[in-house]
Amino acid sequence: MPEKNYSEINPAWEGRKPVIVGFLCNWCSYRAADLAGTSRFGYPATLRDIRIMCTGRLDPTFVIKALREGADGVLVMGCHPHQCHYDEGNYKAMRRMALLRRTLAQLGVHPDRVQLGWASAAQGALFTETVTAMTERIAELGPLEWRDTIEDIAPRTPSPEIEEVAHGK
């Protein structure tokens, strides 16, 4: 898939493209991604995936960490309900993701930036569609750039006369 010019969708992308960190479970969705590869299904080069054994392993810290360190979105994919290799890990992921997305929304992270989905090992095409659709959505939403938010302590009225004191002892 030729690289899109994302700044046409949202000018804020000027100079870069969306970055999505993926957490894929070892048994279903990671294999779906493998199948997308062996089937040569193209999808945008926005996803950088990390393999975990089960979506049940997904510590919410990982999602927050990825957003904090510059990801524009996080995609978590596991096995379909009733197909979890570990019985019910995907249900646990679903509950945690529901709570995480609610919390992150309050912190200004659009829920579409943190998505949960399922793909069985046979659903390479579904995996491809999911990544493509999420990329398009992130492209619309624009860059997240959490670094800018953190660095902005924004003294609206600077007070230059207060003398600067050096750090340290």
Added chain:
Amino acid sequence: MTEEKVGVYVCHCGHNIAGTVDVEDVAEWAAGMPNVAISRDYKFMCSSLGQELVEEDVKEYGLTRIVVAACSPHMHEPTFRRACERAGLNPYLFEMANIREHASWVHTDDINAATEKAKAIVGGSIRRVMELEPLEPFIAEINEPTLVVGGGIAGINTALEIANAGHPVYMVEREPSIGGHMAQLDKTFPTLDCSACILTPKMFDVGNHPNITLMTYSEVEQVDGYVGNFTVRVRKKARKIITDLCTGCGDCWSRCPAKVVDDVYEAGLGYRTAIYRPFPQAVPKYPVIDVDTCIYYEKGTCKACQKFCPTDAIDFDQEDEIVVLNVGNIVLATGYKLFDARKVPQYGYGRLANVFTSMEFERMVNASGPTGGKVLLRDGVTEPQTVGIIHCVGSRDRSYNQYCSNTCCMAALKFAHLVKERTGAEIYNFYIDIRTPSKNYEEFYHRILEEGAHLIRGRAAEVTDAARLPGEEGKLIIQAEDTLIGKQRRIPVDMVVLMAAMEPYDDAVEVSHRFGIGCSEAGFFTEKHPKLDPVATMTDGVFIAGACAGPKDIPESVEQGAAAAARVLTLIGQGEIEIEPIRATIDEDRCSGCRICNNLCPYSAIEFVEDLGVSRVNPALCKGCGTCVAACPSQVIEGQHFTFDSIMAQIEGVLYDRMEDTERVTYLGSQPAEAK
């Protein structure tokens, strides 16, 4: 950490990776990453030369961690782990970066994007590999005895194979006799040999085998432990019979005044007494008293059976008995139940007298069944002149079960033959598709066609007694679209047989939880791999065979029974098993005993140690899914090989180009607790 030396190997995979990813650029870039001592690109890393390259570098440069950027870990992780092992490096200090399936093959038309992504993947792996720890596999010893749950044809076969190989087997069966559904059948397709004739000898063998301990009228209540070492609690329900005294003479049930419909063995088409032996060839031969229908338990008097028992074998006060077994392996062969055809009201079962289920019909054509093998209407007298057989009742139907029930086409064709043979009636089979994919099945289908059965390709819309046309009065009318001629047809018949689907038992989901295995939403047990590992489950040491894993006919169930036995025998032969060390561990000193994690484990591997007030993971039960690790609110559960730090480092690694200049996250309490 500074003395760690990482070796990075970027594979060309011929043109597969190098055609889309600038592998030299990736290797050069990786060389600049912290701790990377060697970074190379190579044509085929998985070749013996590629593997040797790693081994030599480990020895020559003292590499302590290895990253191979090539294909999926599902492809070659074991290959390179072995290479590390040969080089004297712990295999768990190796990490595979998947830049083929996840990069070069999916971004074929954009070399820049693919290369950038490959760097991210490799960057994540380099950061991750630095956090990995050496691990050693666990060794579990295998107890010799095996538990087989379910005494149908699949379970019987498993038990006999293992017992014949000289190993002890416990067989637990819920009903008073083994035999399962096969014992109810008259003839078996496609050979039409007598079901009882081929089954009875096997049942006898199970009952008399020196290596088999048979527990009928019993159920498994609890399973603890892990592969090689399961502890199983079995409830032997009170038969109310002292089996040591009983000779199986039959004086008791012939005197019993309570007659009830037998919903199990006779599928509701016949009667049994309150004290009963399900069928003459039952194994074991002892009867059982059904306390729900026994007059003595209801009214306090009767005891006819006791009065007539020549050996004083009746004990009305007998109680359930709990037996605890220690076994190394478990085979589940718990079978299926028939779909309740009353759920399809338009077919009239339960409303229209002469609508029968397939299992009722099996009993009807069975020589030892309620009609002595005669095909009769519900009045028990009249022979039908026309019989309609409706396929796919409760299967291939989104309203009930979407799956194909596998065996019903052949059973329906067998019925067509039996009706013809016994009555000369006209037969109409209504089918969606005829599925006859096994040996000699298609031939059987043609034989039935030649015998003159009418096969109408069309799903029956309804069965009604509302006559409309001449000749319909007093008949059941099957309305269906004959899709081969494109016409609606109304076929008046005397008898309708519904080919009800095979379904999991109502408690199948509960049973799957009890044994710690997965099952589909419907309740069919899930195999480890549907193609390559069909009788194993995700739980080591627990195997499945027969229709409990999906609709199957007799040959398939027998095959699976034998296959499960072979898997068990392999483990018994090995005597011990290596278990991957990807496990969760709890730092008990720091566990606060909040018990959040306690009921999360699908394998019940977490136990709460009451007197210490901490939770503990049994490493032999743990499968390493990590769900408790993510749940622990005080972060004192660690998931080996997928540790918190390794994944956090990998996140930073994959965001290598986004993290520049970002202030590193500081966190409180960066010192280990002991230091204070």
Added chain:
Amino acid sequence: MSPANDHYAYYPGCSIRSTSKAYEQSTMKVVESLGMTFQEVEDWNCCGATEYFSINSLPAYSLVARNLSLAAEQGASDLVAPCSACFLNLHKTDKYMGKYKDLNEDVNQALAAGNLGYEPGSLQIRHLLDVIVEDIGFDTIAEKTEKPLWGLRVAPYYGCLIVRPDSKYNPEYPTHLDELLRVLGATVVDFPLKTHCCGGHMTQISDETAYELIRRLLHNADEYQADAIATICPMCQMNLDVFQPQVNRMFKTDFDIPILYFTQLMGLAFGISEKELGFGSEVVSANAALKKIADEAPEKAKKARRDKKALPMPESLP
């Protein structure tokens, strides 16, 4: 359960104000005695029946949507229609507007011309039978039943319109009207043709076709010795009632089965007078049937001694 009084908007439809006044009369009586309040949609218009949709669908949908818009404006959460055809059209319009963006836009554009608009999904469109069965429940109905319909054999006739695929009841063989009539004390007969066609508008186009369809229904009810057929739709009632003499003439039969609205039967059981329930307006008189209602519950047919030869019959689903 006692329903909230103010959340039902009521869409009467044209039949109920002309050919089937007994339906509305009895409905209102029953609704009142159940403590429910129906708020009529003000200035409602035709539901489009069936023809308009076949001729020009956009105006047809817009016509229906106007009713939805008015009902929603009244602040209702549920819109109740006693007529099955009205129910289907209202339900269909709401559903398709929700499903098809283009249709939704077009219809709303049309509505906007009259300063109206409708957000699909904002109303629950329900048939009267569904409201009574679901919201009131059998327990309350049993409590309300003062004069059970003991001894009256009734064939429950659902017609074809409320069992379309979206139905929450079994579309092949629904049983909720059966259960309701049973609670009222009636003897409900098996009625295999309970969802078959009543002939609909074929009576106006091809009486031969229509009469045959009607004959089948009457014949089937007669076979099961029904004293009356209970209907839930003005069209069904009219076809089976008004054309019964013609059917008798054409097929040389002598059917004499009154076709009654289920609300009339409910009213009777609740102790409301026949007059208030609109009895007497039917073509085939209900008098003979009503006389069959006994003061005592019919004796449960003694379990016939088991015929030694007969095979046991499976019990029906609970």
Added chain:
Amino acid sequence: MASNGKPKLALYWASSCGGCEIAVLALHEKILEVADAFDIVFWPCAMDFKEEDIKAMDDGSIDVCLFNGAIRNDDNEHMAHLLRQKSKVMVAFGSCAMEGCMPGLANFTDREQMMNFIYHDSPTTDNPESIEPQVITEVAEGELRLPAFWNTVRTLDQVVPVEYYLPGCPPEAKWIEVAVGAILSGELPPPGSVIGADVTVCDECPRTKSEKKITRFYRPQEIIPDPDICLLEQGIFCAGIATRGGCGALCPQVNMGCRGCYGPNEGVIDGGARLIGAIGSVIEGRTAEDIDAVLDTLPDPAGYFYRFSLPHSLLRRVHLVNDNGRNVAQPIKEVPRLDPSLNE
């Protein structure tokens, strides 16, 4: 060390409620020992010292500075730098200095929205002339100055390096004693340490804990809790599972769920994330709709999870979006729901 041989102690109060100052007094008679043992060189709350006195000191001449309060404005930041320069050991004293605490809740909004509410929109405000505090105000007597308000609340260690942390809102007296004792004995833990327990509040909580399944949450006014059973099991939000112990589980013992003031447990990077992982693990529901129905009974999850720790969490504050040159806080108002397609 002062000429009298006593170590020099400074106590300072940045953006905080003053509770930490009171907590020092909660040492009761031991306060006399502190006064004996230390030479208190700066304590604006209790003694008359001026900033100029500090400026006059040599760099590093203060042995220990107990700094409480978050960094909210330029004056807070200035004093943090100044005291850091003059002190050998800097202690983030109390939850505000350590992780932001209540002042840190301002990070759910931004400076402008907060000012608007406080000075204009709040129902109790009577401000007909629409006066807002200004950094510089010219009056006849000259120029008046107020500290400049930052958009974001930060913790002490986000402004200057910090040696030790003393958690709590406010810190419990016994941990202040531990800290003081360590300073006096010279047996200091390694820099970066938190003076507190390394297990969670659950460890200290006397309630009976069993396996948890939450079918709905209750707010305190909706339920009378069983006094002996774990509050979380009763559906009452309790942060004790993920909160560093040391307080003695005071709140749960009076039927109130732990608020989380001691911050996340040892080694935890983001306490809110741990709570999401844990609470999300024990709620019921196997379908999108059922899960959402349970969560609907827990309004304001971010408020529960980051009540004390938002400025020190990974994300630190609500996302800021550039709006015509101004950085505006933009939380998402709509509650995200799970897609029903996840049920299949």
